[in-house]
Amino acid sequence: MTGAGGFIGSQLVERLVEEGAAVRAFIHYNSRADPGMLRLASSEIISKVEIVSGDLGDPDAVRKAVSGCQYVFHLGALISIPYSYLHPYEVAATNFIGTLNILMACRDLGIERLIHTSTSEVYGTALRTIIDETHPLQGQSPYSASKIGADKLAESFFCTYQLPVVTVRPFNTYGPRQSARAVIPTIITQALTDHKIYLGSLESIRDFTYVTDTINGFLCAGKTEKVEGCTFNLGTGTEISIGCLAENIIQIVDNTIKVQVDPTRLRPQKSEVMRLLSDNSFARERLGWQPSVGLDEGLEITIGWIKEHLDHYRVGIYEY
Numbered sequence: 208m209t210g211a212g213g214f215i216g217s218q219l220v221e222r223l224v225e226e227g228a229a230v231r232a233f234i235h236y237n238s239r240a241d242p243g244m245l246r247l248a249s250s251e252i253i254s255k256v257e258i259v260s261g262d263l264g265d266p267d268a269v270r271k272a273v274s275g276c277q278y279v280f281h282l283g284a285l286i287s288i289p290y291s292y293l294h295p296y297e298v299a300a301t302n303f304i305g306t307l308n309i310l311m312a313c314r315d316l317g318i319e320r321l322i323h324t325s326t327s328e329v330y331g332t333a334l335r336t337i338i339d340e341t342h343p344l345q346g347q348s349p350y351s352a353s354k355i356g357a358d359k360l361a362e363s364f365f366c367t368y369q370l371p372v373v374t375v376r377p378f379n380t381y382g383p384r385q386s387a388r389a390v391i392p393t394i395i396t397q398a399l400t401d402h403k404i405y406l407g408s409l410e411s412i413r414d415f416t417y418v419t420d421t422i423n424g425f426l427c428a429g430k431t432e433k434v435e436g437c438t439f440n441l442g443t444g445t446e447i448s449i450g451c452l453a454e455n456i457i458q459i460v461d462n463t464i465k466v467q468v469d470p471t472r473l474r475p476q477k478s479e480v481m482r483l484l485s486d487n488s489f490a491r492e493r494l495g496w497q498p499s500v501g502l503d504e505g506l507e508i509t510i511g512w513i514k515e516h517l518d519h520y521r522v523g524i525y526e527y
Contacts, residue, residue, distance in 0.1 A: 210282030212243020236260040263305030273312040295349035302353035325376040339486040378442030382418030383512035407472035409450035414442040417500035427494035442485020
């Protein structure tokens with residue numbers, strides 16, 4: 208699995224181990240030998256995981272990591288939209304060329320299935336009320352453009368080489384372990400520690416999916432027969448504006464807090480994706496997947512976890 212040290216990836220590793228899988232976790236190398244969020248896994252889980260360090264941009268490292276695997280879950284990516292404004296080359300290279308390296312290794316080594324991770328950001332601002340998998344792709348940020356390119360590479364390898372690839376497209380996953388570069392931890396950490404919450408656009412509308420539901424979607428995409436070449440939205444089909452989301456969190460935290468727009472957090476006007484609402488009927492029909500955790504329940508769990516792990520966050524600092 209690539210991206211095994213990330214928010215979703217680390218919890219997917221744990222779930223796969225619990226399901227009895229032998230997991231090789233591909234972690235981006237750093238001199239601290241830091242496995243990212245995998246450090247929060249139990250020692251029992253970690254003892255059953257083979258951790259391999261490397262870089263998605265290194266085709267040799269990728270090939271060695273893929274060698275001997277039956278299934279590959281590709282979650283590795285640079286995912287911050289504001290960061291992609293500052294460093295579009297790095298984001299494009301990691302997300303596009305990194306995916307190309309994964310695809311070539313999987314093709315050459317004959318893996319049984321590749322589960323490739325997309326993002327709802329590839330749709331851009333919705334052109335129709337709910338978004339199904341046939342909705343046009345719109346590159347409104349360098350990040351979304353890099354993921355569109357990666358998705359199309361995966362599609363091309365299925366069409367050209369019959370590579371058994373399935374693409375999952377999560378809609379704004381949230382939950383424990385998520386970094387403060389995402390909006391829900393940003394709101395929660397400020398709500399727990401201050402009397403003001405600084406945000407970008409309050410009018411943007413999103414479809415938030417709890418992390419365990421997203422992980423179940425990955426597992427369904429890995430084991431369901433005859434879905435190679437397909438793309439699946441993993442969203443709840445419900446929506447909420449960022450402003451209303453902040454108010455919901457404030458009510459749960461039970462603090463007297465004001466929400467204030469911070470101009471430095473606003474995206475360029477044409478880059479801001481104003482509305483994302485998932486049509487998940489294809490995943491329900493073909494994968495037998497459906498979300499089970501409502502937003503209120505998921506927020507309660509996430510707030511509780513962040514409250515106990517505030518030391519993981521640089522509270523008050525804008526994380527991009």
